[in-house]
Amino acid sequence: MDTKEDFRRLFFLPSVYDMKHYVQIFGSEDPEHYKLKFHASCVFYLCHSNEQELLRQFVLDGGIYSVSKNLEDDNMHARSQFFEVLMRALAIKTPNCEDSSSLWFPTGFDGKKPDPDHDPNEAAFFSNLYDALSHEHLLPSIFAMITVKHDIFPNSLFQCLQLFHFTLNWLQFHYTDKDQRLKLPSSWHNLIKSLREFPDPGIADAAYQWLNMFDCLEKQDDFSNSWLGISKQLRGNKVVPMPAIDESVHKTQQFGVYKKMGNDAFKGKRFTSALPSWEKALEFSQTEKDTAILHSNMAQVFLKLERYSDASSHAQKATVADGQNFKAFYRWAQAEEKLGNVEMAVTKGKAALNVCPDNQEIVEFTERVQEIWER
Numbered sequence: 595m596d597t598k599e600d601f602r603r604l605f606f607l608p609s610v611y612d613m614k615h616y617v618q619i620f621g622s623e624d625p626e627h628y629k630l631k632f633h634a635s636c637v638f639y640l641c642h643s644n645e646q647e648l649l650r651q652f653v654l655d656g657g658i659y660s661v662s663k664n665l666e667d668d669n670m671h672a673r674s675q676f677f678e679v680l681m682r683a684l685a686i687k688t689p690n691c692e693d694s695s696s697l698w699f700p701t702g703f704d705g706k707k708p709d710p711d712h713d714p715n716e717a718a719f720f721s722n723l724y725d726a727l728s729h730e731h732l733l734p735s736i737f738a739m740i741t742v743k744h745d746i747f748p749n750s751l752f753q754c755l756q757l758f759h760f761t762l763n764w765l766q767f768h769y770t771d772k773d774q775r776l777k778l779p780s781s782w783h784n785l786i787k788s789l790r791e792f793p794d795p796g797i798a799d800a801a802y803q804w805l806n807m808f809d810c811l812e813k814q815d816d817f818s819n820s821w822l823g824i825s826k827q828l829r830g831n832k833v834v835p836m837p838a839i840d841e842s843v844h845k846t847q848q849f850g851v852y853k854k855m856g857n858d859a860f861k862g863k864r865f866t867s868a869l870p871s872w873e874k875a876l877e878f879s880q881t882e883k884d885t886a887i888l889h890s891n892m893a894q895v896f897l898k899l900e901r902y903s904d905a906s907s908h909a910q911k912a913t914v915a916d917g918q919n920f921k922a923f924y925r926w927a928q929a930e931e932k933l934g935n936v937e938m939a940v941t942k943g944k945a946a947l948n949v950c951p952d953n954q955e956i957v958e959f960t961e962r963v964q965e966i967w968e969r
Contacts (some may be wrong), residue, residue: 621660851880886916
């Protein structure tokens with residue numbers, strides 16, 4: 595994120611690849627980033643948090659934890675905005691049933707039950723959320739805000755209760771044995787009891803329901819550190835740590851995702867958006883042929899952007915990876931002509947024809963630059 599153009603793309607036309615930048619901004623503790631952080635949270639919530647592909651990558655990149663670091667911000671408006679982002683990321687709708695979130699209970703975006711034991715993306719997804727929700731400061735922070743028993747920003751009490759419920763319910767659903775009920779610290783249990791008399795009937799009803807879901811810790815386990823008593827009941831190895839995954843399968847999946855993102859951006863003439871996606875795909879490439887195709891594609895983009903030195907460099911890398919990639923030789927020749935290296939353009943044009951002698955476009959190009967060179 596070095597230029598105004600980078601920030602414009604991040605705010606208005608972000609790709610999955612850009613979600614890590616939102617995570618970095620939200621997690622920053624630099625005072626100079628405070629205003630940027632607030633503006634970014636507003637844009638993310640209003641413009642991007644309904645796009646499931648972006649939201650999923652945001653969670654995978656650590657977004658829930660980075661947002662949760664801002665829940666006790668001194669500024670009421672910032673605190674409220676980050677709560678909105680977090681609630682959207684968790685897709686929380688109602689506090690009274692397991693189906694409150696199709697993201698997490700118990701199906702995924704496609705309506706299928708998530709399979710973190712065999713799907714590397716689901717494993718990473720669950721692992722990230724587990725790390726965020728089981729962080730020792732998150733639940734105690736929410737609990738502290740609930741104890742105030744009034745809104746410290748608009749609708750804060752109800753949001754805190756929803757988040758409190760979701761977190762405990764999700765951990766119980768995925769990380770305890772079947773039919774096991776989580777036991778809460780007495781301070782938490784008593785707070786929920788007291789909310790049965792709350793004037794708001796929605797909150798009072800939720801309190802009654804929650805008391806039927808959770809028990810109270812025995813005195814000897816009721817630690818002053820409220821999280822410790824809960825963490826001892828969880829079976830992190832039920833999903834986390836992540837199961838052993840075939841690294842080649844994971845790389846193949848990621849390669850396909852990022853390559854398609856670049857291809858789609860190119861087809862939509864969003865050339866500057868195609869480049870970072872293909873660069874990311876290169877990290878997961880497992881064959882010289884795939885590497886060559888990506889470098890050749892990037893050379894084509896740089897030709898369109900009139901960055902001919904970059905086009906020449908990537909075309910050369912493509913031919914090193916795959917000496918049969920005639921498109922790369924042709925793009926190398928085109929770049930060299932634009933750079934004034936006509937002899938090199940002729941050489942690379944002929945190299946392309948050695949691989950694909952019947953390509954009329956390359957034949958005409960090579961004949962033209964040959965004539966220019968011989969003058």
